[in-house]
Amino acid sequence: MSFVINFKSHIAELFAQALREVAPDAAQIDILIERPKQASHGDYACNLAMQLAKPLRKSPRDIAQALIAALPASEVIEKVEIAGAGFINLFLTKAAKQAIVHAVLHAGAGYGHIHLGAGRKLQVEFVSANPTGPLHVGHGRGAAVGDCLCNVLHAAGWNVTREFYYNDAGAQIENLMRSVQLRCKGITPDDPSWPEGGYRGDYIADVARAYMAMETVEADDQRTTGKGDADDEVAIRHFAVAYLRREQDLDLRAFNVEFDVFSLESALYSEGKVEETVSRLVASGHTYEQDDALWLRTTDFGDDKDRVMRKSDGGYTYFVPDVAYHLDKWRRGFVRVINEQGADHHSTITRVRAGLQALDIGIPKDWPDYVLHQMVTVLKNGEEVKISKRAGSYVTLRDLIDEVGCDATRYFLAARHPDSQLVFDIDLAKSKTNDNPVYYIQYAHARISTVLETWGGERLSLLQADFSLLDSEYETALLQLMIDYPQVIESAAQDLAPHLVAFYLKDLASAFHSYYNASRFLVDDEAVKCARLALIAAAAQVMSNGLALLGVSAPEKM
């Protein structure tokens, strides 16, 4: 097939050539090709004539006329029209659209993979929960958004590393150790001696029990056996961290999320990276001593106040390992680093970037990137849920997975713009009716699978179908949507907005369901049958590819 499949960039190139001829002085202008909302406005539209009206001091319609005259011929374009104030509307030939079926079936799972990232190294850090308890809903949103983002960026051609960073050394780990120790000694949170910052959830009792029973736990990145000695604080700390890391790992696995690298804060100290970062910052001349503390002049780099690096008691603030950690990421050669976190961490952005700038080693000002997701509230029976049995003070990710399943949980947590607050309605996510968008999409896929199975033929033979028979409005709508899919991947990757994939899939499923109700596929006419089956097989392929990006299954039956 010699047809151009990326019509948008193809058309943009045609206009670039026309522009050089019509207005050589304005050749640097951005050429924007968009999909009109109305079918009567064509398949693609260009507003270039309107943009040129001012600099050329001519009417948009005259300019449009000239542009069209200068437009190189293309076998994929049926006709070009001027409309409205000066829009140039382009209509594709039917054959050009129909060719997408072959392209999708031929590329299979690879359809939608683009070369935006050109194989460059990129890292996404997400979840990064501290090992002090089970993952909560917010971590779940981070996991869903982060993992989907990784999938999208991978499809966009980046070499993606998934990383999980956790603090295994700070004050909260001390609280964890203390809480487990007290539980080992039979003291419960309702005892008056229970410390202020102690963890009260039931899971602490489980950790204590396992430790006293000398169980062995294995997390992705460590393995430890309980000593059974309630006075050995080092052993308890070690065991508790490993135990909770394992629990988080199991939650993540149940959520279909895997990491390539686990990074420990303690390693930054033990490997001398924190010390090294401090000496580099001191050597760079951006630090000063005041009130027995060492300060970094982050205000030189956009922060609203300077930050303490070394406290007067000699310890470092958390800010220092944060910078050390990102320096380490930089050295590992990631062209791009994206930190997916809860919005409550937004204040660290300026600080981390300022710290990296202060190193004076050529790290870009806006490195790393951040995707911050807003809060999640959980609703059940119309009321907000705030606690869970196991964790006590918050709703766990595990609760959601157990109650509504992995697919629906992932979909609901990833299908919203990260910037907006999210209401997770358990009743809606659980409902197996048409209220539920996950099933709507999966149902479309299952329906197609059933039709193909009923047909029973060899799928490869569909590549030979006569696609020119695909001519109805329903068929055209499906073709157009499949053509758009790589564009969706590109937008989602560029805007770091994985939810676009979810919305696209709803549209695709909707176009299919309408088609399904309007026409039969298994008809007597062999040629028509094969063409239609090829089309829906291609649609199923795109659905399956898109669902894979969301981490949601594409069932054959429902």
Next chain:
RNA sequence: GUGCCCAUAGCUCAACCGGAUAGAGCACCAGCCUUCUAAGCUGGGGGUUACAGGUUCGAUUCCUGUUGGGCACACCA
């Protein structure tokens, strides 16, 4: 008090970096299963895009202000 995010149909959300008549689903009303899955489809009503200004051929989108909601503002992590 300062900074960041958000505000679109009764509800939950879209709108392709400024485009043409702002779109879906739920809910409401009226229809469609002897046929490949009705977890579906078709049609209908429903909007001053929070409010007030500004920028221009053109604003839900960009700027300023106001109101309302969320988050963050340690020698804690």
